[in-house]
Amino acid sequence: xxxxxxxxxxxxxxxxxxxxxxxxxxxxxxxxxxxxxxxxxxxxxxxxxxxxxxxxxxxxxxxxxxxxxxxxxxxxxxxxxxxxxxxxxxxxxxxxxxxxxxxxxxxxxxxxxxxxxxxxxxxxxxxxxxxxxxxxx
Amino acid sequence: xxxxxxxxxxxxxxxxxxxxxxxxxxxxxxxxxxxxxxxxxxxxxxxxxxxxxxxxxxxxxxxxxxxxxxxxxxxxxxxxxxxxxxxxxxxxxxxxxxxxxxxxxxxxxxxxxxxxxxxxxxxxxxxxxxxxxxxxx
DNA sequence: TTTTTAATTGCAACAAGGTTGCAAGAACAA
DNA sequence: TTGTTCTTGCAACCTTGTTGCAATTAAAAA
Numbered sequence: 250x251x252x253x254x255x256x257x258x259x260x261x262x263x264x265x266x267x268x269x270x271x272x273x274x275x276x277x278x279x280x281x282x283x284x285x286x287x288x289x290x291x292x293x294x295x296x297x298x299x300x301x302x303x304x305x306x307x308x309x310x311x312x313x314x315x316x317x318x319x320x321x322x323x324x325x326x327x328x329x330x331x332x333x334x335x336x337x338x339x340x341x342x343x344x345x346x347x348x349x350x351x352x353x354x355x356x357x358x359x360x361x362x363x364x365x366x367x368x369x370x371x372x373x374x375x376x377x378x379x380x381x382x383x384x385x386x
Numbered sequence: 387x388x389x390x391x392x393x394x395x396x397x398x399x400x401x402x403x404x405x406x407x408x409x410x411x412x413x414x415x416x417x418x419x420x421x422x423x424x425x426x427x428x429x430x431x432x433x434x435x436x437x438x439x440x441x442x443x444x445x446x447x448x449x450x451x452x453x454x455x456x457x458x459x460x461x462x463x464x465x466x467x468x469x470x471x472x473x474x475x476x477x478x479x480x481x482x483x484x485x486x487x488x489x490x491x492x493x494x495x496x497x498x499x500x501x502x503x504x505x506x507x508x509x510x511x512x513x514x515x516x517x518x519x520x521x522x523x
Numbered sequence: 524t525t526t527t528t529a530a531t532t533g534c535a536a537c538a539a540g541g542t543t544g545c546a547a548g549a550a551c552a553a
Numbered sequence: 554t555t556g557t558t559c560t561t562g563c564a565a566c567c568t569t570g571t572t573g574c575a576a577t578t579a580a581a582a583a
Contacts, residue, residue, distance in 0.1 A: 264549095264560065283541070294562050299541060317452040317509065320540060341503055350503075358495040365517030366478055366487075372454065372511045380502030401531070401579090420570070431533045436570060457569060 251275070255325075259308040266293050270301050271325075280314040280322035280340070280349045315372050316342040316349050324351065337371055343379035350379065388412070396445040403430050407438050408462075417451040417459035417477070417486045452509050453479040453486050461488065474508055480516035487516065 252268045252275070261267065273289050274281060283302060287295045302323055305311045314322040339352040362368060389405045389412070398404065410426050411418060420439060424432045439460055442448045451459040456479075476489040499505060 262550095262559080266561075284539085295540095296542075296563080297561060299543095300560090303542095313454070315452055315454040315511070317450070317458070321454070339497065339499075341499065344506065352499060355497055355499065358497060360476065360492055360495060362476075362478065362489060362492065362512060365520065366512075367515040367520055368478075368512050369481065369514040370512070372509070372513070374452070374509045374511075375499060375503075375505050375507070376509070377506040378504040383502065383504055399530080399579095403532075421568085432569095433534080433571075434532060436572095437531090440571095 255310070259305075259310045261304060261308055261310070266297050267301055267304075269293060270298060271305075274311075274323065274325050277324075279351070280312070280316075280324040282320040282322045284320065285322075312337070313372075314340050314349055314374075316340070316347075316374060317376065319347060322349055337373075339373045339375065341375045341377065341379065343382055344376055345378055345382040348379065392447070396442075396447045398441060398445055398447070403434050404438055404441075406430060407435060408442075411448075411460065411462050414461075416488065417449070417453075417461040419457040419459045421457065422459075449474070450509075451477050451486055451511075453477070453484075453511060454513065456484060459486055474510075476510045476512065478512045478514065478516065480519055481513055482515055482519040485516065 250268070252271045253263045255271060256263045256267060269290055270286060270293065273286055281289075283295065283298055286298050286302075287293070290298070302311065306313060306323070310326060311323045312326050314324060316322055339355050341350040341352060342348075343350070387405070389408045390400045392408060393400045393404060406427055407423060407430065410423055418426075420432065420435055423435050423439075424430070427435070439448065443450060443460070447463060448460045449463050451461060453459055476492050478487040478489060479485075480487070
């Protein structure tokens with residue numbers, strides 16, 4: 250099973266809940282929040298989802314997508330490990346339908362930051378209106 | 387008074403609370419969260435701070451800085467109005483001291499986004515360790 | 524000035540997102 | 554089998570932020 254393989258690669262013990270949560274993330278086309286995962290998986294307690302997402306994050310399995318006023322979202326990293334996150338891209342958050350899109354093939358332009366600051370991660374979030382919400386008006 | 391002038395320019399009635407909150411933002415070297423403002427101003431109720439920040443935001447007086455897992459922060463716009471926000475820059479959030487810095491002279495590189503998406507705002511947030519936290523270790 | 528109307532304030536209660544303590548259950552090794 | 558560790562689910566809690574409402578204040582009209 251794909252899920253077990255991924256968990257194994259990140260040194261996480263495979264349990265039924267973890268496989269289910271991972272599968273939910275795998276199936277989704279856009280980043281999911283904790284509550285979206287809970288809604289899709291009514292059998293799993295939110296405390297388990299919370300702890301599982303923390304675990305996945307700590308093991309470098311997830312990207313954390315910060316969409317602003319709303320809640321934190323998570324998406325699977327394609328090619329990242331705990332040490333190296335090579336899979337960063339730009340996100341677009343629709344202020345109407347509240348969905349977050351990944352612009353996979355547009356990578357965030359590197360910028361030079363002032364001396365003394367140590368960069369660990371980047372979050373490039375564009376807000377606006379997505380095509381389907383734009384057309385709906 | 388500078389504060390009254392700024393409020394007037396954004397068509398906001400000047401009250402004692404609003405002037406105090408604006409002054410707090412003016413004095414700060416980095417973006418402030420609602421709670422940081424409440425801490426500095428113990429006489430003003432947090433509901434007033436909340437409503438005031440909403441008002442300031444609606445009138446284009448503030449930048450909203452999303453620092454991720456923690457809370458929303460606000461900073462004064464230098465040159466923005468309700469219609470045009472020309473004063474966007476990159477922010478750096480220190481994961482240790484939780485302070486957010488503005489990189490004033492590094493403007494976010496424009497990127498071309500896919501067709502159909504309408505861009506309204508950009509948030510470019512770098513996370514890492516700031517100079518003083520780096521030196522403290 | 525007095526009256527009427529509208530805006531602002533402060534308190535408390537609430538809501539959403541998320542975390543934590545803890546006891547019970549499952550997995551696993553000795 | 555027994556002991557140890559990990560995982561789970563429930564409830565309680567915390568934090569950030571908003572809202573209902575009555576009281577106060579400010580502004581406008583008479």
